[in-house]
Amino acid sequence: MLYTRILTFVSMIFCVQTILAQSFNVAGKVSDQSTGEPIAGAKVYIPQTGKGALVDANGNFTISNLPPNTYTIVASFIGYKPQEKEFVINNAPVKLNFELTTESYALNEIVVTGTGTEHYLKDAPVQTEVISGKALKEFSGRDIEDVLSGLSSSLAFTPSEMGSGIHINGLKNDYVLVLIDGKRMNTSVGGQNDLSRINMENIQRIEIVKGAASSLYGSDAIGGVINFITKRNKEELSISNSTRMGEHEDIRQSNNFVLGNKYIKSTSSFNLKHTHGWQNTTDEWHRNRLIHNSVTKTVNRSTNYTIGESLLFNPTKHLELMGDISFYEKWTDRPMGIPNWRYSDLYYRNQDYSLGGKYKLPQGHWISFDSSFNRNDYFYDYHTREYTDYHDYEGNRITHYKGDRVLQSSQRRWINNLKAVFYLGEKNTLQTGIEHIWDKLVAPLRLEGNQAIAYSIDYYIQDEWNITDRLNLTAGMRYGHHKDFEHTFSPKISTMYKLGDFNFRATYSHGFKAPTMKELYYHYYATIMSKFKAYYGDSNLKPQRSNYYSVNVEYHKPKFTASVTAYHNRIKDMNSLQSTTTSYEDRMLLVEETMHYVNLAKARTYGMDFTFDITLPYNFRIGGGYSYLDAKAQRTDDESADDYMQYVHMDATSKNNANLKVQWDKKWDGYKLGLTLNGRYQSTRYYTSHGNAKGHQLWRLNSYHGFINNKKFKLDVNAGIDNIFNYVDRTPFGLNRATTSPGRNFYVSLAAKFQIKNF
Incomplete structure (x- = not known):
């Protein structure tokens, strides 16, 4: 009996343990x-x-x-x-x-441009401004220039037939480096970046780093860096279409086709942009007198398209290989008539090829390499006969006929990069690399010998040292050799200290910029701001150097962020166009003024940038920024001027710029509505000649309608009003203007996507 009871008790304990042991x-x-x-x-x-x-x-x-x-x-x-x-x-x-669902907290963005390695925005040692993909969608701008100037108070543009004249905190296009996924976007010979080549629908975010970044990115980065980060498509199959239409036959069309698996991915893309152009005034200041009934357009009729193919191959979990190819064409029609009788239109053709890869080492280390080749050709397309002032080798006058396509310049660039990142324990991230750039410029009748070649090779190293959990010190340097100059050395040091919800940053960087091929070797004639001028390069130019200082304070909470940055930039041996005596030969060609590139001007900029973002109740959000700038350089273009060799406002700069965004959205079953009001203010824009540009403000309203958003289908519609208050600058051509906007205009866009994801 006792035995039976003991056995029963043991069995009960075993059962309880068995039940408890089940997991x-x-x-x-x-x-x-x-x-x-x-x-x-x-x-x-x-x-x-x-x-x-x-x-x-x-x-x-x-x-x-x-x-x-x-x-x-x-x-x-x-x-x-x-x-x-x-x-x-x-x-x-x-x-x-x-x-x-995503959280409205901008500082959670991952950025790479400031240091070349990934950081959350709130932890980035180098101050970085980010324009997110969500902001791009809410703005729904006509083009990249429209978006950047509308969403960043420190960026401004002076568009031209050659491309986009970018200004960052007072420094113009020549001092701003444009990247796509960390790789240089090749420019035309004129130094302009035609940002219309970029497919805006394929941009994940835009990162902006202000100030000299020469230690990482070399020449052309004295003013700052703009890095367009593209989307990394992860679908097995996706087909997308985006179409935007506005007044003046303003059309933007984008298509993407993605096909692949977990080993290989193909992305094919097509991007088209067209405008009929417009004319805001029929007055033109031409050769020192006002001409009425001018045929010149504010924006010329133009069409461009880009087709591209990108391949991504992952043969192993450690190795990633990639290849890209793209082809771009652009046609710009120039009206023929009073007062500029142009006999030709403009045609551009661009080809890009690149190969690269990334190999992941143990402990997170990695090595990457890439090689790219670009060819940028610029032509005149003649629509009538023209007798030129040039002669062939036999002494016969060169004549062009209707239908002729004549090469003006062809720039070829080959870039090679090798980069390695090593994580040395928990406190140090070491980055090192080599960059090689080879340039060839072919320009019949504009260069001695019809062509010129330049090359450079640079070595760089950078260490990110997390001294404590709160204190980071990032220091780097770049040593380079250019074909036409002595060896260069560009150091940079940044520090960041975290204190609660505050980040404090300070930066010093030395900038270096080699003269462009145009500044060194180019010779051409053009009618600029009402005068027929001759332009001459100088092969004896010295490189430009700068010293940049900045301090930043940033406050961040989940529903409120604010940042204030003060900066100072000094540039030595700044290249400038200097008025010189016109030769007898040029006077016979009716040249009114001769301009020569020289190292005379010194420049300095002081400024302050403020940005903020607030999330309010009831799905409201307010953000914006203000930029104050005092940018001056020595005037060197007119020896008879009272302010010759004195500091005057740098061309195309304005002291006060601001932007504001008010956004609201609400989601119902199967439908999302978003309303965004954007405004931009720009004060008087200074120029040393041909008049200052007027201060102005532009406002736009965009409505976003998300009809379908599931795992397979997406359908979005945007509709809005650009330039709500119908501001039009009717300054005569040949004098400086504030904006090229045609006034109030309406637009609508549709984006549709089908996707399948199985890996």
Whole structure:
């Protein structure tokens, strides 16, 4: 009897232990609610047990050894709102899926431009301004220039037939380096960047770093860097279309086709832009007198398109290979008549080819390499006969006829990069690399010998040292050799200190800029601002150098961020166009003024940038910025001027610029409505000749309509009014103007996408 009782008791204990010993797991997937893409690196945890797991590259997670009970589980990731669910484990495993929504917290953006390595924006040692893909969608601008000037108070543009004249904090196009995914965007011989080559629908975000960045990026980065980060398509199959139409036959068309698997991915793209152009005034200041009934247009009729193919191949988990090819053409029609009788239109052709790869080493180290070749050709397309002032080798006058396409310049550039990043423990990230650039300029009748060649090779190194959890010191230097100059040395040092919700940053950087091929060798004639001028390069030019200083204070909370930056930039041996005596030969060609590139001007800029972003109740959000600038340089173009060799306002700069954005959105079942009001103010824009440009402000209203947004289909519509208050600058041609806007105009755009994701 006693034995039976003992046996029963032992059996009961064994059964209880067996029940208690039973355990199960919870598994599932974490993805982005709007895109359906997996959120690799997200954290899933159970507060009651302290157990958790990280989400893998496919979005999957598993938490094991959970005895029967009721639990709360939380999924979270930086930039997303945490999601919490309750579940019960009985006698079987549980499967839960999370779809996280993005959080309105701009400082959670990941940036790479300032240091060349990835950082969250709030942790970036170098101050970086970011324009997100969401902001691009809410703005729905006509082109990249429209978007950048509307969303950043420190950027301004002076558009021309040759491309986009960018200004960052007073320094013009020649001092601003434009990158696409960290690679140089090749410019035309005139130093202009034609940003219309960029497919705006394929941009994930835009990163802007102000001030000299020569230690990482070499020449052309004295004023700053603009880096366009493209989307990394992860779909197995996707087809997308975006069409925007506005007045004046303003059309932007974009198509993408993505096909692939987890090993290889192909992305084919097409981007088209067209405008009929417009004329804001029929008055033109031409050769020192006012002409009425001018045929010159404010913006000429033009059409351009880009087709591209990108391949991404992952043969192993450690190796990534990529290749890109694109072809671009642009036609610009120039009206023929009073007062500029132009016999030709403009035609541009651009080809880009690149190969590259990245190899991941143990402990997170990696090495990357890329090689790219670009050819940029610029032609005159003749629509009538023209007798030129040039002669062939036999002494015969060169004549062009209708239908002739005559090459004006062809710039070929070959760039090679080798880069390595090493994580030396938890405190140091070491980056080093080599960059080689080879340039060839072919320009019949504009260069001695019809062509010129230049090359450079640079070595750089940078260390990011996390001295403590709060203090970071980033220091780098670049040593280079240019074909026409002595060796160059460009150091840079930045520091950041975190104190609660505040970040404090300080930067010193030395900038270096080699003269462009145009400044060194080019010779051409053009009618600029009402005068027929001759321009001459100088092969004896010295490189320009700068010293840049900045301090920044940043405050960040989930619903409020603000940043203030003060800066000072001094430039030595600044290249300037100097008026010189016109030769007898040029006077016979009716040249009114001769301009020569020289190293005379010194320049300095002082300024302050302020940005803020506030999330308010009822789905309202307000953001914007203000930029104050005092930019001056020595005037060197007119020896008879009273202010010759004195500091005067740098051309195309304005002291006060501001932008404001007010945004509201609301989501219903299957439909999302967003309203965005954008405004930009620009004070008087200074010029040393031909008059200052008027101060003005432009406002625009955009409405966003999201009709479908699921894992397979997306359908968005934007409709809006640009230049609500119908401001038009009717300054006569030949004098400086504030804006080329045609006044109030209406637009509508449609974006549709079909996608399948199985990996």
